Amino acid sequence: MKALVVDDSNTMRAVLRRILSMRGFEVAEAKHGVDALDVLTKGEVPDVALVDWNMPEMNGLELVTEIRKRPQYEQMRIMMVTTETGIKEVQSALNAGATDYLMKPFNSMQVEEKLALLGLIANV
Amino acid sequence: MSKQFCTFVLDRLLFGIEVEKVQEVIRYQEMTPVLTAPDSIAGLMNLRGQIVTAVDLRRRMGLPKNEEGGLPMNVVICTSEGAVSLLVDRIGEVVETEPETFESLPDSVRGEVRQTTTGVYKLEHGLLHVLNLGATLDGIVTSGGSPRTMAAA
Amino acid sequence: MYGHANNVLQCAAWQNEIMPRVEPSEKIMDGMDEIFIEFLNEANEVLDKFDRDMVELENDPSSRALLDQIFRGIHTIKGTSGVLGLDKLVSISHCGENLLSKMREGEILLTPDLTTVLLTMSDALRQILGCIAQSGTEGDGEFSALVESITAATEGRKAKRATARKPRKTAARKKSSVGSDAAAKNTAPPAATMVAEPAPDPVPAAKPKRKQESPAGEIKTQSEPPAESQVSSIRVDVGLLDKLMNLVGELVLARNQIMQFTTADNGTAMSAAVQRLNLITAELQRGVMKTRMQPIGTIWNKLPRLLRDVARGCGKDVELNMDGAETELDRTILEAIKDPLTHIIRNAVDHGIEPPAVRVQGGKNPAGLLTLKAYHEGGKVNIEISDDGAGINTEAVKQKAIERNLVSPAEAQRLSERELYNLLFQPGFSTAKEVTNISGRGVGMDVVKSNISKIGGTIDLQSTPGHGTTLKIKIPLTLAIVPALIVTSASNRFAISQVNLVELVRLEGAAALSAIEFIHNSPFYRLRGTLLPIVYLDRQLTGFDDRGGSHRDVITIVVLQADDRLFGLVVDEVKDSEEIVVKPLGNLLKEQKCFAGATIMGDGRVALILDVMGLAHKAEVLGEQRSRTNSTAVQKAEVKAQLDEWLLVKAGRKHHLAIPLARVDRLEEMATSRLEWSGSQLVVQYRGEIVPVISVAETLGFSVGQELPPVVAVVVVSWKGRRFGLLVEKISDVVQAQITIDKARQSQYLKGSAVIDKRVVDVLDIDGIIANTCSMVEELETAVGQGGR
Numbered sequence A: 001m002k003a004l005v006v007d008d009s010n011t012m013r014a015v016l017r018r019i020l021s022m023r024g025f026e027v028a029e030a031k032h033g034v035d036a037l038d039v040l041t042k043g044e045v046p047d048v049a050l051v052d053w054n055m056p057e058m059n060g061l062e063l064v065t066e067i068r069k070r071p072q073y074e075q076m077r078i079m080m081v082t083t084e085t086g087i088k089e090v091q092s093a094l095n096a097g098a099t100d101y102l103m104k105p106f107n108s109m110q111v112e113e114k115l116a117l118l119g120l121i122a123n124v
Numbered sequence B: 001m002s003k004q005f006c007t008f009v010l011d012r013l014l015f016g017i018e019v020e021k022v023q024e025v026i027r028y029q030e031m032t033p034v035l036t037a038p039d040s041i042a043g044l045m046n047l048r049g050q051i052v053t054a055v056d057l058r059r060r061m062g063l064p065k066n067e068e069g070g071l072p073m074n075v076v077i078c079t080s081e082g083a084v085s086l087l088v089d090r091i092g093e094v095v096e097t098e099p100e101t102f103e104s105l106p107d108s109v110r111g112e113v114r115q116t117t118t119g120v121y122k123l124e125h126g127l128l129h130v131l132n133l134g135a136t137l138d139g140i141v142t143s144g145g146s147p148r149t150m151a152a153a
Numbered sequence C: 001m002y003g004h005a006n007n008v009l010q011c012a013a014w015q016n017e018i019m020p021r022v023e024p025s026e027k028i029m030d031g032m033d034e035i036f037i038e039f040l041n042e043a044n045e046v047l048d049k050f051d052r053d054m055v056e057l058e059n060d061p062s063s064r065a066l067l068d069q070i071f072r073g074i075h076t077i078k079g080t081s082g083v084l085g086l087d088k089l090v091s092i093s094h095c096g097e098n099l100l101s102k103m104r105e106g107e108i109l110l111t112p113d114l115t116t117v118l119l120t121m122s123d124a125l126r127q128i129l130g131c132i133a134q135s136g137t138e139g140d141g142e143f144s145a146l147v148e149s150i151t152a153a154t155e156g157r158k159a160k161r162a163t164a165r166k167p168r169k170t171a172a173r174k175k176s177s178v179g180s181d182a183a184a185k186n187t188a189p190p191a192a193t194m195v196a197e198p199a200p201d202p203v204p205a206a207k208p209k210r211k212q213e214s215p216a217g218e219i220k221t222q223s224e225p226p227a228e229s230q231v232s233s234i235r236v237d238v239g240l241l242d243k244l245m246n247l248v249g250e251l252v253l254a255r256n257q258i259m260q261f262t263t264a265d266n267g268t269a270m271s272a273a274v275q276r277l278n279l280i281t282a283e284l285q286r287g288v289m290k291t292r293m294q295p296i297g298t299i300w301n302k303l304p305r306l307l308r309d310v311a312r313g314c315g316k317d318v319e320l321n322m323d324g325a326e327t328e329l330d331r332t333i334l335e336a337i338k339d340p341l342t343h344i345i346r347n348a349v350d351h352g353i354e355p356p357a358v359r360v361q362g363g364k365n366p367a368g369l370l371t372l373k374a375y376h377e378g379g380k381v382n383i384e385i386s387d388d389g390a391g392i393n394t395e396a397v398k399q400k401a402i403e404r405n406l407v408s409p410a411e412a413q414r415l416s417e418r419e420l421y422n423l424l425f426q427p428g429f430s431t432a433k434e435v436t437n438i439s440g441r442g443v444g445m446d447v448v449k450s451n452i453s454k455i456g457g458t459i460d461l462q463s464t465p466g467h468g469t470t471l472k473i474k475i476p477l478t479l480a481i482v483p484a485l486i487v488t489s490a491s492n493r494f495a496i497s498q499v500n501l502v503e504l505v506r507l508e509g510a511a512a513l514s515a516i517e518f519i520h521n522s523p524f525y526r527l528r529g530t531l532l533p534i535v536y537l538d539r540q541l542t543g544f545d546d547r548g549g550s551h552r553d554v555i556t557i558v559v560l561q562a563d564d565r566l567f568g569l570v571v572d573e574v575k576d577s578e579e580i581v582v583k584p585l586g587n588l589l590k591e592q593k594c595f596a597g598a599t600i601m602g603d604g605r606v607a608l609i610l611d612v613m614g615l616a617h618k619a620e621v622l623g624e625q626r627s628r629t630n631s632t633a634v635q636k637a638e639v640k641a642q643l644d645e646w647l648l649v650k651a652g653r654k655h656h657l658a659i660p661l662a663r664v665d666r667l668e669e670m671a672t673s674r675l676e677w678s679g680s681q682l683v684v685q686y687r688g689e690i691v692p693v694i695s696v697a698e699t700l701g702f703s704v705g706q707e708l709p710p711v712v713a714v715v716v717v718s719w720k721g722r723r724f725g726l727l728v729e730k731i732s733d734v735v736q737a738q739i740t741i742d743k744a745r746q747s748q749y750l751k752g753s754a755v756i757d758k759r760v761v762d763v764l765d766i767d768g769i770i771a772n773t774c775s776m777v778e779e780l781e782t783a784v785g786q787g788g789r
Helices: A010-022 A033-042 A060-069 A087-096 A108-117 B111-115 B133-142 B148-152 C005-009 C012-018 C026-059 C064-083 C087-104 C112-135 C144-155 C168-172 C177-185 C238-262 C269-291 C303-313 C331-352 C356-361 C394-403 C409-414 C417-423 C445-454 C509-514 C537-542 C612-618 C624-635 C766-788
Strands: A002-006 A026-030 A048-052 A077-082 A100-103 B003-010 B013-018 B022-026 B041-047 B050-056 B073-079 B082-088 B090-097 B117-123 B126-131 C293-295 C318-323 C328-330 C368-377 C380-387 C458-464 C468-476 C481-489 C492-497 C501-508 C516-519 C522-527 C530-536 C554-562 C565-571 C573-581 C595-600 C606-610 C644-651 C655-660 C664-671 C675-678 C681-686 C689-695 C711-719 C722-728 C730-737 C750-756 C759-764
Touching: A002 A010, A002 A033, A010 A026, A010 A048, A010 A108, A010 C026, A010 C064, A026 A033, A033 A060, A048 A060, A060 A077, A060 A087, A077 A087, A087 A100, A100 A108, B003 B073, B003 B082, B003 B126, B013 B090, B013 B117, B041 B082, B041 C606, B050 B133, B073 B090, B073 B133, B090 B117, B111 B117, B111 B133, C026 C064, C026 C112, C026 C303, C064 C087, C087 C112, C087 C144, C112 C144, C112 C303, C238 C269, C238 C481, C238 C573, C269 C293, C293 C331, C303 C318, C303 C331, C303 C368, C328 C331, C331 C368, C331 C380, C331 C445, C331 C468, C394 C409, C394 C417, C417 C458, C445 C458, C481 C537, C481 C554, C481 C565, C492 C573, C501 C509, C516 C530, C516 C664, C522 C565, C530 C537, C530 C554, C537 C565, C537 C612, C554 C573, C554 C612, C565 C612, C573 C595, C595 C612, C606 C612, C644 C711, C644 C722, C681 C722, C689 C766, C711 C730, C711 C766, C722 C766
Parallel strands: A002 A026, A002 A048, A048 A077, A077 A100, B013 B126, B050 B082, C318 C368, C492 C606, C530 C565, C655 C759, C689 C722
Antiparallel strands: B003 B013, B003 B090, B022 B073, B041 B050, B073 B082, B117 B126, C293 C328, C368 C380, C380 C468, C458 C468, C481 C492, C481 C573, C501 C554, C516 C522, C522 C530, C554 C565, C595 C606, C644 C655, C644 C730, C664 C711, C675 C681, C681 C689, C711 C722, C750 C759
């Protein structure tokens, strides 16, 4: 399994990398939307992208929209990682093509539950 | 509690330093003199890449020059500020002392020797003067004997 | 870098929430540590950037991009600290985020007080980060007052007691600026703390589920697969870098030793290998040094914030311009210049830049401009700090210097501008009318200067009244391994850092014999017309003042720069130039001001590194009284060419006499017994020729037939290709002046009188004096010629 973590915070990427790699994921990282598109074109298509909402250059919502424009990433699941809490925000993320969302702050259990829901790992 | 001392001879007096303070004992090495430093600084030497200041203990204690000839030995001490070497005439054995044999200095001991020793242990064959390391080294920086530059006046 | 591993692990929340499924094995612990260190680094960086952006936003309040960046920074801190279970950080940053969010929506406009509130918040966050780094916990800091003032600002009301917080929604619509003075007035500590009781309306889904340990069996043991790395840089522990630097130092040393053994046999396989070792070592050394280099921007980053606080503190408006932030310096040096730089900037704002009203009156922009510039030049880094303020009031400096007894009133009048500025760096000097909050902290420019000197740097000040002041700092790039010149003196080797080296002068034979001149017993060498004070290294070291030592067959002068002055160091021999590894001297040698450290030479022996500043001080070539003459002389080359140089002499007790220095070949002090009579003419044997000596006092008719003192001064001049000695009582000074000669006192021997350096002096007509004695000279010549046959 491969995952792409898109977040402008080094810490957040490190945390997610740790949790994901504990569950056997190969993890690639990107610092923002533009970086993520670059990583995607250069590497293999990951099974899941965990995308932060608020980032410089290109934010999470824009990134999701961009990714969904490209058919080669159709199978890729996208999980928005966000503190934007309103139903409106979550809805707009889902509308843009996100598969699911993860609320900050989270712990490893919550991440795993979400990954299980997406069918990427066995049930916790 | 008995204590172990690394002993050395200086002008026929037997001195001791607590074993745990001694880093090593090495033969005399060539030194680079520090001309402006107080007399009791013998110079600088290279101890495996580390620069160590050597103290001429005879001069520090106001004892006469060693007339017997022969090169002094280095007793390398670890201090909080790094290693310092003490130049002594000869190295003695490691001596175990018993606390009840300790006494303060006899009145006959005067001058710098008095300043730089804490007391004596009465050994079977004589007295072991316990070197007061702190006072010995501090004295160099504070009063330390006349710096050679005095001649400049 | 940050605290101890064990401490960091005390953050129980992290262990429980992020790693609930694992037994804390060593490896995982390491991983968690890394994340914490990453977090601390990141959060601190974010906050530094936050400060900068806030200050910038204050200048450009309409910048949406800036506001977004600021918001994102705090948002990141909230998010990451939430994940790591750091509740205090979460609650404070959450409040800040709310406030910033309102600002983004345009509901609240930025005011200076609001900026202050937000900056105070970033300080609080930093403080907590500091606690985490030190103790692994968020500490017991109390931030309820802060939280209240942030909340109050968000709700557009004045800060009240924290307990009386109203529901946010009702207050939120109110106009914003009311809350602006909240921070200032909110001095009463509120009853409840925000930390104990989390922010109202926290993120609903954010409540962490505190799940406890799960079976450990599920750990995947396979190692983390290295995904294609997107990260081209890593963080390295500074301690490790220091250790590497030391090791490279040792390697350089070993290389030097090996090089010495193999210089003899050229062309062998061994020497080829050594050559390779040499190149690789040099390359490695450069590489490791580079890892320790950091852009000066890392310390400049804090300055906008500092500047803002200082400027606000003294009611001034200052803009900051930074140029060359990418200029790199060794981190130890960066560390060392941090405080001096801060101090200089405080000073510039406090003393340099005028209050807005005064500036407007003077036709300037009400906001002052402070410019920082950094650039590499000749292996050094230059840092310039300029302000467009009032400049330095030289009269005030003089007054102060006199009050402080640094100079006498008479001396003060004679000081050149540059010397005057140098007074500012004297201990205890301060031109502020009163001790202000900002820079009156007992630390003066003298400390700044000594800190800069400690790292081998120099500081120079230029000021134009009404237009501002520029401080120029020159510092070496690195301290650990320095190129040095190896010299010998008093049978020892010494290293001199090439940072201080200006040039080498070697004099042989006749030149060596007469190279050194004496004025007032102080030796000088004339370097291209400039009198260079001379220091004999052996005398300084051994303390023996052996005047005879100046007569050497070969004289080697190392011209050095200490401060902004030059002096010549006479050594026995110049050996080599070599890269040396600087090692500190032990505690016992702390007082040895002549030495900056020691190094180990290729042969394994220790050599001392000379402290050029310390040596100059010891030899008093920079001393107050002396410095005037010297500095005038030394600076001569730099000063405008139209100034003439004058030698001031005394003859006949009452008189100040001036001789154009351009006419002077040499200055000699000699025992009167060396003077001989040849017929009626006084002569001296001088460099193999007989030189007629003319008593200036007698010629001018002051003291005919008077007994000469045991030592006299002779000014050697040339006239029509011959040498003549002018006998005077004393050589007083060398000065630079543009003078007008008043011909009222013109005579056979005087060109007239003039005012030089506020003294009335008679200007000698050398040609006139010599011509008068010419007949006698001719007699003499005949006599000598006959003797020679």
